Amino acid sequence: MSIQDIIEGKKQWRAHLARVKALPPDYQIVYKEMQKYLFKVGPVSLLDESLLPGIVDFFEEGVAEGKGVLELVGSDVAAFCDDLIKDSPTYADAYQESMGGGSGTTRK
Structure with a gap:
């Protein structure tokens, strides 16, 4: 990974965080809990793919439709x-x- 890749990654992360901060407060709270949970569980593809930006896209659509965040994810955020x-x-x-x-070996 080159220095330029690191700089570009930071720019993308900051843009992502700006999108999160633009969400209503209840959406931000749920997003942060989801992020904390996902970082703890640790899916290998978390940072390689578009999981977190996809969640923000989903939340932005919910805001545009006037839905509450729990209408989108349900009451059990971890299960979601x-x-x-x-x-x-x-x-x-x-x-x-x-x-x-x-x-295929067994330990005793």
Whole structure:
């Protein structure tokens, strides 16, 4: 990764955060909780793909339609996040595999 890539990544992240700050306060709170949860669970593709920007797109559409944030995600935000990443490998999965999950050996 070059210096230019890092600078471009920072610009994109700052633009993303500006979009989050433009959301209504209740949307911002739910977004931050989702972000915290997703960073904790650790889907491998979190930063490589458009998961977080996609959530902001989804929220912006909800705001435009005049919907409340809980109308969009439901009352269980963690379950909503789990549904978003259900087919994505997590760092915990990768760790389990590295600890011998894929080798076919049994430990005693």
